Amino acid sequence: xxxxxxxxxxxxxxGRGCELCLESTGPDMDTNICPHCGSVVACHNITLDLxxxxxxxxxxxxxxxxxxxxKTLFFDDAPTSGEALFFDGERQWDMFALNAAQQRWLxxxxxxxxxQNPHLGLNFNVSAGGNIAERLLMSDLxxxxxxxxxxxxxxxxxxxxxxxxxxxxxxxxxxxxxxxQIAKALATKPPLLYLDEVTTGLDLSVQARILDLILExxxxxxxxxxxxxxxxxxxxxxxxxxxxxxYGRVIxxxxxxxxxxxxxxxxxxxxxxxxL
Amino acid sequence: xxxxxxxxxxxxxxxxxxxxEYAKREVRRTILKAIxxxxxxxxxxxxxxxxxxxxxxxxxxVTLSLIGKGDTLKxxxxxxxDSVNAVNLRHFVELxxxxxxxxxxxxxxxxxxxxxxIPETPLTEAQVLILQVPYPDPLVVVEPSEARRKVxxxxxxxxxxxxxxxxxxxxxxxxxxxxxxxxxxxxxxxIDPSPIPRYDVPQLHQSPALILLGAGREKKIYAxxxxxxxxxxxxxxxxxxxxxxxxxxGQRRACExxxxxxxxxxxxxxxxxxxxxxxxxxxxxxSRVAGQAEQAQETWA
Numbered sequence: 001x002x003x004x005x006x007x008x009x010x011x012x013x014x015g016r017g018c019e020l021c022l023e024s025t026g027p028d029m030d031t032n033i034c035p036h037c038g039s040v041v042a043c044h045n046i047t048l049d050l051x052x053x054x055x056x057x058x059x060x061x062x063x064x065x066x067x068x069x070x071k072t073l074f075f076d077d078a079p080t081s082g083e084a085l086f087f088d089g090e091r092q093w094d095m096f097a098l099n100a101a102q103q104r105w106l107x108x109x110x111x112x113x114x115x116q117n118p119h120l121g122l123n124f125n126v127s128a129g130g131n132i133a134e135r136l137l138m139s140d141l142x143x144x145x146x147x148x149x150x151x152x153x154x155x156x157x158x159x160x161x162x163x164x165x166x167x168x169x170x171x172x173x174x175x176x177x178x179x180x181q182i183a184k185a186l187a188t189k190p191p192l193l194y195l196d197e198v199t200t201g202l203d204l205s206v207q208a209r210i211l212d213l214i215l216e217x218x219x220x221x222x223x224x225x226x227x228x229x230x231x232x233x234x235x236x237x238x239x240x241x242x243x244x245x246x247y248g249r250v251i252x253x254x255x256x257x258x259x260x261x262x263x264x265x266x267x268x269x270x271x272x273x274x275x276l
Numbered sequence: 277x278x279x280x281x282x283x284x285x286x287x288x289x290x291x292x293x294x295x296x297e298y299a300k301r302e303v304r305r306t307i308l309k310a311i312x313x314x315x316x317x318x319x320x321x322x323x324x325x326x327x328x329x330x331x332x333x334x335x336x337x338v339t340l341s342l343i344g345k346g347d348t349l350k351x352x353x354x355x356x357x358d359s360v361n362a363v364n365l366r367h368f369v370e371l372x373x374x375x376x377x378x379x380x381x382x383x384x385x386x387x388x389x390x391x392x393x394i395p396e397t398p399l400t401e402a403q404v405l406i407l408q409v410p411y412p413d414p415l416v417v418v419e420p421s422e423a424r425r426k427v428x429x430x431x432x433x434x435x436x437x438x439x440x441x442x443x444x445x446x447x448x449x450x451x452x453x454x455x456x457x458x459x460x461x462x463x464x465x466x467i468d469p470s471p472i473p474r475y476d477v478p479q480l481h482q483s484p485a486l487i488l489l490g491a492g493r494e495k496k497i498y499a500x501x502x503x504x505x506x507x508x509x510x511x512x513x514x515x516x517x518x519x520x521x522x523x524x525x526g527q528r529r530a531c532e533x534x535x536x537x538x539x540x541x542x543x544x545x546x547x548x549x550x551x552x553x554x555x556x557x558x559x560x561x562x563s564r565v566a567g568q569a570e571q572a573q574e575t576w577a
Contacts, residue, residue: 101431123436126443133442137435144445144511166446 004224005050010082012068015039032247042068043248053222057239065248066228070194074113075103108138112185116197118177122169128180129165135187154183175206193225211237232275244268293340294372299323303341310499315461317412322495333492335408339389345375350385355393355556380559394476396539396560399485407470409491414458414468434466460507461500475518475540480506531555534564
């Protein structure tokens, strides 16, 4: 299998940071706030690999830094240190060494992001079709008819009624907004997709259909995905491999089945036990 | 600067052109930068002028910085030389710039300050057109933060502006921007070409005259240098189009005064409710009327 993403030693510290930050935070210290300088170590020394067409889960409680990892990889946030390589066919991108324009290009052409809150991923001042058009326009498509056609097909694929394509997503239900977000993320057929708590806050039947849709897309397009969630059900259903995070550190990695059936770390054991 | 150098002042205590020499120098420097980076909104220290911001202070500062003895100035407001704004600005320049000529004829002018129109008469290489700009940034409709707008301009990211056009076509089957049509200069920066009608936008493209745009309130100057590309934003399959002056009978409407069928027309509503169409450019219309009168006289003589 071909590697698509390689992250090494990714660290993000909010605040000015001090020498003692890293040794006085983490799961062993039971905090991610440095007692000496008050900085927040959102994540430290995150190392992961992602292969083509694979779904990787990042699991952990609120504030464990799992969203931060995805945000830095989508260039929403700049990391404090660390390295990430993105393999795109023959090309290889050193993601954090790129300038803003190159990062934007990667973001628009090669990555997709689905946020927990549709307000982050969608522009509510334009129609659902307009949201997809925006992403297509970002990737330098400037043919109105073709944009419209592709937006219609994408929305149909994510089971949004094409008749509602010219309505504002404001008028949509939460599940439909999430579908529009997924359609928008997929508009440029990105090889890498980040899903940040996509099903949180939706009712169970809607959750199930969104998860089905994500799996279908992964089968169809072979998109590699990083799924961030605190929901063990989502992890079990979608992912092949999982990373468990606590206080900004990776405490366990491995095959999803292994982690769910035979958790090694005390925290993971508690997490799995509490869900069952 | 030389501290011993005294600025030449007139009897009222102002230097030539109202602005002091240092202010004019700064505006000129800004203009040079604006010309060097076509379409880039160059910030400058817009001075207080003896009139309200929004009445053309940006254009006036550019005019006063460029004007010198031997220059001939024309001031237009919505195409007319005789509207209050144009008359007052012209009068102000006459007052503060002794030795400068003013004119109402486009062909005679070396400097043309304009609001909302580009003259019908084609401009030449020897002329400079100065447009007054109320809102210099075309991205302001899609992004409220100026810091982020600057990044978007820098990266040439105008997808959100195009999304706006997309939404227009979806809703109304055409792009509904009537004036201030976003136009890409030299393939990179998109400018707000001031509130000129769509009809005038093609005149920016490869214009022989230098076009300077000054925004006094927003403290920005930008330029369309001579012979520079100016492409109005559009889709590949929905091209940019100008105003349609087709009348009820399907013919191009003509000016009811001079009969011109190649000018931008103003729609006037008469007291009886009837609609009339006149040239918006008063100099163009007047010269045509004068020319026709001359011809008529020759025929009679």
